[in-house]
Amino acid sequence: MRPLPWRAAKLVEIRxxxxxxxxxxxxxxxxxxxxxxxxxxxxxxxPDGYSTQRSYSLAAPEDGDRVELTVELVADGEVxxxxxxxxxxxxxxxxxxxxxxxxVWRPESAxxxxxxxxxxxxxxxxxxxxxxxRSAGLAPFxxxxxxxxxxxxxxxxxxxxxxxxxxxxxLYTRATPGGYGRPPGRxxxxxxxxxxxxxxxxxxxxTGFVEAAADHLIALGHDAARIRTERFGPTGG
Amino acid sequence: xxxVSRGFQGRRREESVxxxxxxYLTYDFPVLSAGPTPRIPLDRWEFAIDTEAGQTHRxxxxxxxxxxxxxxxxDLHCVTKWSKLATHWRGVSLDVLMADxxxxxxxxxxxxxxxxxxxxxxxxxxxGKAWIAYAFEGEExxxxxxxxxxxxxxxxxxxxxxxWVRGIRLLHxxxxxxxxxxxxxxxxxxxxxxxxxxx
Amino acid sequence: xxxxNDYLDGNxxxxxxxxxxxxxxxxxxxKCVSCGRNGPIADLRVYGPEPGLVARCPGCEEVILRxxxxxxxxxxxxRGVVALRxxxx
Numbered sequence: 001m002r003p004l005p006w007r008a009a010k011l012v013e014i015r016x017x018x019x020x021x022x023x024x025x026x027x028x029x030x031x032x033x034x035x036x037x038x039x040x041x042x043x044x045x046x047p048d049g050y051s052t053q054r055s056y057s058l059a060a061p062e063d064g065d066r067v068e069l070t071v072e073l074v075a076d077g078e079v080x081x082x083x084x085x086x087x088x089x090x091x092x093x094x095x096x097x098x099x100x101x102x103x104v105w106r107p108e109s110a111x112x113x114x115x116x117x118x119x120x121x122x123x124x125x126x127x128x129x130x131x132x133x134r135s136a137g138l139a140p141f142x143x144x145x146x147x148x149x150x151x152x153x154x155x156x157x158x159x160x161x162x163x164x165x166x167x168x169x170x171l172y173t174r175a176t177p178g179g180y181g182r183p184p185g186r187x188x189x190x191x192x193x194x195x196x197x198x199x200x201x202x203x204x205x206x207t208g209f210v211e212a213a214a215d216h217l218i219a220l221g222h223d224a225a226r227i228r229t230e231r232f233g234p235t236g237g
Numbered sequence: 238x239x240x241v242s243r244g245f246q247g248r249r250r251e252e253s254v255x256x257x258x259x260x261y262l263t264y265d266f267p268v269l270s271a272g273p274t275p276r277i278p279l280d281r282w283e284f285a286i287d288t289e290a291g292q293t294h295r296x297x298x299x300x301x302x303x304x305x306x307x308x309x310x311x312d313l314h315c316v317t318k319w320s321k322l323a324t325h326w327r328g329v330s331l332d333v334l335m336a337d338x339x340x341x342x343x344x345x346x347x348x349x350x351x352x353x354x355x356x357x358x359x360x361x362x363x364x365g366k367a368w369i370a371y372a373f374e375g376e377e378x379x380x381x382x383x384x385x386x387x388x389x390x391x392x393x394x395x396x397x398x399x400x401w402v403r404g405i406r407l408l409h410x411x412x413x414x415x416x417x418x419x420x421x422x423x424x425x426x427x428x429x430x431x432x433x434x435x436x
Numbered sequence: 437x438x439x440x441n442d443y444l445d446g447n448x449x450x451x452x453x454x455x456x457x458x459x460x461x462x463x464x465x466x467k468c469v470s471c472g473r474n475g476p477i478a479d480l481r482v483y484g485p486e487p488g489l490v491a492r493c494p495g496c497e498e499v500i501l502r503x504x505x506x507x508x509x510x511x512x513x514x515r516g517v518v519a520l521r522x523x524x525x
Contacts, residue, residue: 004454008240041451045239050247055448078248086244093242099450101460102478207442228478231444270442271483271490273497317486352499396487419488420504420511433506 006043007031009067009095011087017154020073021120022084023059025066028095033062036131037104037124037202037230040067040097044079054079057124057204057230058098061131067095070154072120103202103230107135112196115143116213118187118205122154124230125204133163141166142195146187146209149175189216197221204230255312256320257427263319268381271415275351275380275401282385284369285404286334289342296334298385301369304329309368311391313398314427326389328370331362342407346414347388350401355414356423357390357397359407366392369402394425394432446480446491452503453477456510459522466517470498477501477520492516 009026016022038058045051060068073084087093105113105128113132115125122145132141147153149172159168171191172184182191187209195201201222203213210231217227248261256262279298286294296304306327313321345359361367370389371378378384383400390397396416406412417423422431430436450462462478473495480491480500488504493516500516514520 003456003458004451006239039447039450043239044242044245044247046245046247047241049239051239052247055451082242082245087242091243092240094240096451096454099454099460100447100478101450101463102476103445103447207444229445230447269484269486271488272492272499273443416487416504419502419513420506420509421487433509 004096004099006094006096009042009093011089011091011093012066014087014089017070018152020084021070021154023068023070024083024087025068026093026095027065028067029065031065031067032098034058034067034098035101035104035106036061036127038098038100039124040069040095040099042069042079042083043094043096044082045094052078055099058127059123060127061134070120070123070126103204103228105131105200105202107131107137109200110137110139112140112199113142114192114195114199114201114217115141115145116187116192116201116203116205116217117143117145118209118213119147119152120154121203121205121209121230121232123204125202126155128202129163129166132166138165140196142199143168144171144187144191144195145169146171146173146205148173150177187213187216189219192216192220195220195222199226201227202230203227205232207231255322257314258430260314260318260320260427263321266321266382267315267317267319269315269317270381271353272351275349277350277385277401279385284334284386284402286338287404287406288338288340289407289409290339292339294334294338301329301371301386304333307368309389309391311389313391313395316394316396316421316425316427316432320427325374326368326370327372328368328386328389330365331367331369332365334369335363338407340407342409344408344411346406346408346412347397347399347402348404348406349399350403353399353401353415355397355399356412356417357393358411358424361390361393362405366390392426394422394427396421397425443481443483443492446476446478446482448482448485449477449480449489449491449501449503452485452489452505452510455505456512459524461520461522464520464522466500466520468493468495468498468500469516469518471496 009028012027013025039055041053043053056069059070071083074080117125210229282298284296308327346356348354367390371386387400388398388402453461465476467474483490491501502513504511
């Protein structure tokens with residue numbers, strides 16, 4: 001017996017989040033539930049038997065048989081173009097999980113939390129924000145979210161809505177909205193100065209971003225043992 | 238039994254009679270890595286052949302450059318199933334490097350900067366079958382592809398063509414290398430599809 | 437494709453290891469044989485997934501764990517860890 005079986009997952013809903021990212025909601029009979037921050041493996045099989053798999057973070061907290069992923073199109077990728085451009089409601093993929101018990105946030109924790117997201121690294125952190133809201137959690141959350149330009153923001157309406165105890169700071173690396181105080185540029189130490197130095201830190205994004213953010217946090221006196229990272233890397237797509 | 242996803246084809250997989258079984262054609266040059274890319278300054282680079290009798294033959298970079306070079310055109314077959322045809326290399330044949338090496342060993346363990354190793358029979362390195370290659374498609378070999386120099390032994394799966402090659406140990410017994418101790422085949426002939434132990 | 441320092445976190449081993457173990461090994465802590473650094477599997481630097489997953493110590497870059505999945509077997513090498521402490525709540 002396999003401890004972690006592949007399960008059939010049927011697409012039940014699509015939400016276009018940006019020009020290149022969409023949220024896919026699947027119905028997965030028998031889904032065992034999950035924690036915010038965990039990921040799943042998605043397997044695609046072609047009619048000739050060729051198959052390939054990728055890992056994706058879960059975008060929403062546990063909700064019965066429903067599993068949500070937000071997938072960003074990777075130019076030149078093999079799996080993300082299919083998931084973002086071809087897959088339609090009613091289609092099937094295979095999914096196994098949840099996996100990963102390290103990069104997780106548990107609603108029973110009241111400790112302050114710092115979330116640092118680079119691009120679509122926001123996805124597992126959004127599951128944490130949503131889990132906190134759903135549990136009416138008291139833990140103060142601070143999200144620092146770095147993206148290229150305003151049009152790339154994931155979940156903008158949801159993050160703009162008031163959510164007591166959640167603070168959101170945007171960093172734009174290439175183009176800012178009109179009148180934005182911070183000039184465009186990569187994350188610096190100054191961007192993390194106001195973070196609670198005692199916070200549990202979750203950093204997710206491309207390897208270079210995660211490296212830079214984690215270095216800044218350590219330089220600012222954060223305890224390395226309280227910094228958890230999730231890089232997505234060379235085999236994305 | 239896997240479920241087929243409607244409309245999924247995967248990367249276009251071109252099969253061809255010129256390819257070993259299970260391989261598909263690619264036109265780019267994928268990079269697979271098992272660790273950080275070593276950077277070896279040429280003034281500290283060295284290549285060695287260590288014999289079973291404890292003798293070591295060494296070449297510095299200028300010494301390697303001074304040896305007669307060949308320009309093989311070869312097909313590459315990676316165990317991860319891509320093949321790349323008609324690639325152009327420049328390098329020194331192992332026949333040249335082995336010319337003055339006295340040995341009765343039957344096996345070779347190739348070792349690299351960064352700690353990688355791979356094993357193969359010594360005869361697979363001889364008779365025009367293998368090179369220490371330092372240029373690819375007319376350019377110096379990039380670090381991500383094994384530069385400054387890599388072993389090129391194209392009749393075996395590409396993991397045998399150790400990147401960042403540093404030396405070859407000659408042995409009486411076959412000594413499995415990095416991937417060979419973790420399930421990959423000791424010989425790795427693509428035409429017999431020897432991918433894994435037991436194939 | 438791959439460029440400088442393209443590695444993932446040990447988190448990425450959770451799926452492949454879950455094929456072998458009933459508990460989540462990525463939260464297990466171990467000591468590096470080479471430099472003595474302590475930490476969870478989730479904190480390792482992972483290269484791959486092809487031809488195999490290679491997890492290295494973030495302190496000294498030595499190989500801690502390797503995992504190769506063949507069509508009919510998994511090969512697991514834990515050469516670089518002194519012992520793993522697996523939390524069992």
